[in-house]
Amino acid sequence: MLRIVIDPVACDAYGYCAELLPEAITLDEWGYPMVDATPLPAELVAAAKRAVRDCPRRAVMLQRREEPR
Amino acid sequence: MGRSSTEVTPSIDHHHLLGQPADLAGHLRQHGSLPVPESADRNWQQRFLELLAASGLAGRGGASFPSAVKLQVARAAGDRGTVVVNAMEGEPASDKDKVLLLRAPHLVLDGAQLLAAACGAERVVVCLPVGRDRVASAVALALAERAALRYTRVGEVLVRPPDRFVAGEESALAQWLDSGLSLPTFRPDKGVALRIASRKALVYNTETLAHIGLIGRQGVAAFRAQGITEEPGTCLITITGSVMHPGVVEVPRGTPLRDIITSSVPSEPVDALLVGGYGGTWVGPPHFATPYASLSLRTIGATAGVGVIVVLGDQGCGIAESARIAHFLASQSSGQCGPCVFGLPAVADDLTLLAEGRPDAALMPRLLRRLDQIQGRGACRHPDGAVALVRSALGVFADDVAAHQAGRPCAYAHRPTVLRIPLMAGT
Numbered sequence: 001m002l003r004i005v006i007d008p009v010a011c012d013a014y015g016y017c018a019e020l021l022p023e024a025i026t027l028d029e030w031g032y033p034m035v036d037a038t039p040l041p042a043e044l045v046a047a048a049k050r051a052v053r054d055c056p057r058r059a060v061m062l063q064r065r066e067e068p069r
Numbered sequence: 070m071g072r073s074s075t076e077v078t079p080s081i082d083h084h085h086l087l088g089q090p091a092d093l094a095g096h097l098r099q100h101g102s103l104p105v106p107e108s109a110d111r112n113w114q115q116r117f118l119e120l121l122a123a124s125g126l127a128g129r130g131g132a133s134f135p136s137a138v139k140l141q142v143a144r145a146a147g148d149r150g151t152v153v154v155n156a157m158e159g160e161p162a163s164d165k166d167k168v169l170l171l172r173a174p175h176l177v178l179d180g181a182q183l184l185a186a187a188c189g190a191e192r193v194v195v196c197l198p199v200g201r202d203r204v205a206s207a208v209a210l211a212l213a214e215r216a217a218l219r220y221t222r223v224g225e226v227l228v229r230p231p232d233r234f235v236a237g238e239e240s241a242l243a244q245w246l247d248s249g250l251s252l253p254t255f256r257p258d259k260g261v262a263l264r265i266a267s268r269k270a271l272v273y274n275t276e277t278l279a280h281i282g283l284i285g286r287q288g289v290a291a292f293r294a295q296g297i298t299e300e301p302g303t304c305l306i307t308i309t310g311s312v313m314h315p316g317v318v319e320v321p322r323g324t325p326l327r328d329i330i331t332s333s334v335p336s337e338p339v340d341a342l343l344v345g346g347y348g349g350t351w352v353g354p355p356h357f358a359t360p361y362a363s364l365s366l367r368t369i370g371a372t373a374g375v376g377v378i379v380v381l382g383d384q385g386c387g388i389a390e391s392a393r394i395a396h397f398l399a400s401q402s403s404g405q406c407g408p409c410v411f412g413l414p415a416v417a418d419d420l421t422l423l424a425e426g427r428p429d430a431a432l433m434p435r436l437l438r439r440l441d442q443i444q445g446r447g448a449c450r451h452p453d454g455a456v457a458l459v460r461s462a463l464g465v466f467a468d469d470v471a472a473h474q475a476g477r478p479c480a481y482a483h484r485p486t487v488l489r490i491p492l493m494a495g496t
Contacts, residue, residue: 005257006446007255007448008255008405008406008407008408008409008446008447008448009252009253009254009255009405009406009448010255011406011407012407013407028407028408028412028442030407030408030411030412031407032407032408032411032446034442034446061257063257
């Protein structure tokens with residue numbers, strides 16, 4: 001299962017990710033992305049990869065879901 | 070040096086951090102020489118890891134991370150590296166690490182030496198922020214005593230990072246030692262060792278190291294003789310606020326909150342306790358019997374945090390005090406993550422409006438929404454601490470919140486604060 005991870009240090013609130021993947025990413029009032037905590041559905045993986053690729057700050061990542069700690 | 074046996078000898082001596090000799094001669098009389106092997110010894114390393122695991126010690130820097138697990142991660146991260154003594158104690162209400170370095174520096178340094186021997190690290194670095202000259206003198210003296218007697222196996226140095234709240238966060242400290250940049254780093258996986266100059270770095274809190282220093286000498290039984298089964302040992306707690314005798318106390322883990330503050334003598338009837346420091350939580354009178362232990366504190370939504378209890382008397386305003394803390398925490402953001410940079414000042418401003426009894430109609434829903442949204446979105450836990458503090462304030466001081474919402478400012482809101490907050494914070 002894949003999940004979206006935002007590197008909050010790298011992120012500069014360009015907001016492209018929320019435009020490319022509105023199903024899973026919304027922006028807070030300051031323009032920073034908030035990621036839906038539920039696992040990424042398979043049909044969104046392609047759009048998610050695009051969000052990863054197009055982030056000008058390289059702040060969006062796709063990771064295999066870790067075991068819950 | 071030169072003790073014939075490098076075995077860790079169990080004894081049932083009392084395990085106490087305070088009341089230890091401050092000088093090396095006294096330390097040696099009390100404890101003997103450092104029980105580490107002359108050269109790298111895999112069997113000794115394995116036994117030491119097992120000893121630490123059996124002790125059940127968890128870190129005392131705020132995260133309560135199992136000390137043995139941290140060592141295990143470091144052992145798997147290659148030979149050589151640095152053991153960092155984290156004496157940053159950025160929490161303004163906390164004194165325990167300063168007191169420990171003044172009163173038992175050799176115990177702390179011995180803990181670092183034991184860990185270095187247990188993971189093959191070749192140096193110990195003590196990180197104490199600039200400005201704490203009295204503590205720095207005590208540490209420098211202790212280091213000189215040790216060097217003169219050729220007491221240690223690996224070198225020990227004192228360095229002075231900037232004095233900021235988040236400078237002591239372990240990834241910020243490792244990055245400062247690595248590159249001079251005092252900023253937390255984004256680490257999605259905390260099970261990976263920190264690095265300095267591409268070699269592993271083990272960052273341990275000062276108090277944690279003092280416990281390790283004693284456990285290495287006296288064994289597990291003495292440590293576990295106090296505290297509770299799940300959380301053995303004693304712990305240091307700094308008590309401040311509305312008390313006659315503020316200071317650092319050492320109590321067994323699991324001591325009820327109200328018993329911990331008794332010896333400090335509250336100067337007013339107690340309204341609430343801020344447990345865990347400025348990124349901790351308020352606890353109201355119905356929960357004063359709660360044992361000071363992570364498991365029990367968790368059931369009331371609190372954590373042991375950095376070992377701080379601030380006593381708030383009934384002549385204080387919890388909302389006004391929380392607003393002051395929120396502003397301080399906002400000022401201490403390292404400025405990297407949007408939710409922290411923008412969220413914390415926004416939350417602090419709303420809390421101030423609330424304390425002054427002049428909230429707009431949208432304040433409470435806005436404040437609650439922001440708390441939900443900020444949570445968990447920083448590279449470090451700094452914003453989470455601020456959120457926990459404010460959330461607990463809204464719960465414990467719910468009556469005050471209702472009054473302030475109705476436009477009644479707190480009669481006590483402009484009383485002098487009971488908190489220690491640096492006046493120049495953020496400048």
